[in-house]
Amino acid sequence: xxxxxxxxxxxxxxxxxxxxxxxxxxxxxxSGPIEVQRRDExxxxxxxxxxxxxxxxxxxxxxxxxxxxxxxxxxxxxxxxMHPRTLVQVTLQLTRAxxxxxKGAVGDVAALPTLVNAAxxxxxxxxxxxxSTVVAALVAVSREGGVGVEPGEKGLVGxxxxxxxxxxxxxxxxxxxxxxxFGVEQWGEVADAAERACVAAMGPGGQDEEMVNGASEATPxxxxxxxxxxxxxxxWRDAT
Amino acid sequence: MATSTILLPGQTVPVSxxxxxxxxxxxxxxxxxxxxxxxxxxxxxxxxxxxxxxxxLWLDHGHGRYLPAVNDLVIAQVHHGSTDNYSCIITPHTPYxxxxxxxxxxxxxxxxxxxxxxxxxxxxxxxAGKGEDVEIECFNSATGKAEGMGPLKNGFVFxxxxxxxxxxxxxSDKEGRSKGGVVVLEEVGEKVRFExxxxxxxxxxxxxxxxxxxxxxxxxxxxxxxxxLGVEAQKKFAKKMLKDV
Numbered sequence: 001x002x003x004x005x006x007x008x009x010x011x012x013x014x015x016x017x018x019x020x021x022x023x024x025x026x027x028x029x030x031s032g033p034i035e036v037q038r039r040d041e042x043x044x045x046x047x048x049x050x051x052x053x054x055x056x057x058x059x060x061x062x063x064x065x066x067x068x069x070x071x072x073x074x075x076x077x078x079x080x081x082m083h084p085r086t087l088v089q090v091t092l093q094l095t096r097a098x099x100x101x102x103k104g105a106v107g108d109v110a111a112l113p114t115l116v117n118a119a120x121x122x123x124x125x126x127x128x129x130x131x132s133t134v135v136a137a138l139v140a141v142s143r144e145g146g147v148g149v150e151p152g153e154k155g156l157v158g159x160x161x162x163x164x165x166x167x168x169x170x171x172x173x174x175x176x177x178x179x180x181x182f183g184v185e186q187w188g189e190v191a192d193a194a195e196r197a198c199v200a201a202m203g204p205g206g207q208d209e210e211m212v213n214g215a216s217e218a219t220p221x222x223x224x225x226x227x228x229x230x231x232x233x234x235x236w237r238d239a240t
Numbered sequence: 241m242a243t244s245t246i247l248l249p250g251q252t253v254p255v256s257x258x259x260x261x262x263x264x265x266x267x268x269x270x271x272x273x274x275x276x277x278x279x280x281x282x283x284x285x286x287x288x289x290x291x292x293x294x295x296x297l298w299l300d301h302g303h304g305r306y307l308p309a310v311n312d313l314v315i316a317q318v319h320h321g322s323t324d325n326y327s328c329i330i331t332p333h334t335p336y337x338x339x340x341x342x343x344x345x346x347x348x349x350x351x352x353x354x355x356x357x358x359x360x361x362x363x364x365x366x367x368a369g370k371g372e373d374v375e376i377e378c379f380n381s382a383t384g385k386a387e388g389m390g391p392l393k394n395g396f397v398f399x400x401x402x403x404x405x406x407x408x409x410x411x412s413d414k415e416g417r418s419k420g421g422v423v424v425l426e427e428v429g430e431k432v433r434f435e436x437x438x439x440x441x442x443x444x445x446x447x448x449x450x451x452x453x454x455x456x457x458x459x460x461x462x463x464x465x466x467x468x469l470g471v472e473a474q475k476k477f478a479k480k481m482l483k484d485v
Contacts, residue, residue: 014303014305015304031333033307033334034334035333035334043371044371079273082283083370084370085371125303126303127301127305128284128304129283130284132249132250133249169248169251170250222248226246227285229285230285230286231246231287232302233403234287234300236468237300
């Protein structure tokens with residue numbers, strides 16, 4: 001099943017995408033490589049600027065923290081040395097957030113996977129060079145110790161801890177943020193579940209994956225989306 | 241000739257996909273980068289295309305903004321001039337491209353085109369190194385001839401995607417069919433007289449007798465690009481437009 005995705009909704013951005021997970025909907029827009037301000041210029045690589053706007057208001061310290069985390073993830077995946085002295089500008093606008101009040105850091109960490117996934121889709125739409133495909137997953141651990149990938153609002157409200165992890169095509173972990181109380185073994189289970197979900201999202205299609213906790217995140221949604229876009233781009237070749 | 245392998249960013253090209261050439265060298269086009277000794281990785285998602293004759297491989301994708309490459313023909317707009325160069329815009333939000341004041345056919349200090357801010361030129365990319373300013377010129381510095389380049393007077397510029405512009409510039413094959421699958425300009429050209437210049441940076445300059453015709457042709461092109469029209473649909477809309485004009 002996977003999240004809902006629309007591709008290239010914005011005509012004036014180099015790359016754009018919207019992504020709707022169980023909890024959040026994000027509109028991502030990417031411009032680059034574009035001109036960089038003298039003070040932000042880096043001599044050997046592209047500068048990355050991430051702007052996150054919440055669903056209401058202009059954003060405060062929470063959004064600045066999210067920006068720093070997303071910037072770090074994108075910097076490890078974009079090929080910044082291909083475009084020195086330029087800027088890659090990513091804007092992430094949250095258009096839908098859970099209506100329930102999430103306590104403290106839980107709400108912050110829960111938004112990360114949707115933000116990262118939307119940013120990656122927009123970067124690919126814009127053709128920015130990347131070292132690898134990246135997928136992020138949200139995992140919640142209930143008070144009883146049950147591990148669930150991509151929880152809904154109910155799973156989040158009563159949870160003991162929540163974790164945001166991202167993996168590349170080659171299985172490297174790029175993001176690991178957690179909130180709540182948990183032990184090392186629990187984190188190990190969480191990491192395994194997240195890695196399975198992320199690798200499945202990028203995997204070659206048509207393979208049977210075991211269902212994790214009944215949720216249908218085993219579909220290779222990212223690969224299917226990107227392959228469909230790639231096929232559309234060369235549809236004109238088959239016609240001639 | 242075209243394989244239908246779709247690659248995701250970070251996926252390596254399978255060795256079986258590499259064309260074999262007599263000299264044993266490969267030329268990599270956009271979307272691929274080489275990690276020595278023998279790994280070729282995709283940098284974005286797209287279709288892997290190979291040309292066995294030239295030993296070339298590249299990724300075909302419709303994405304993103306135009307990145308200047310040497311020898312590309314572009315339509316640049318002059319922003320301002322200084323003693324040595326004109327500063328021109330090739331793509332929005334990027335540093336200016338430099339066009340030498342004497343980079344025109346037969347130009348000397350006394351006889352050179354005086355370009356104003358906002359003027360358009362059809363130029364060739366001379367150099368576009370990593371991290372350096374882009375330089376363009378309006379003549380072929382090897383032969384000294386203009387070869388169709390130079391200032392563009394009158395007319396109107398329309399924005400299309402860089403991949404559509406590339407298709408427009410592909411030309412026709414032996415039977416006269418358009419290699420890029422775009423027949424709009426040929427269809428319109430049978431009834432209406434107009435001049436056209438296509439810039440690889442996603443700009444098309446059109447000058448027809450009347451404003452009405454120019455705008456109609458430009459809108460037809462934009463529609464073919466935005467709605468991804470096939471050859472039949474392009475012919476249909478071209479005929480419809482010719483009737484209205």
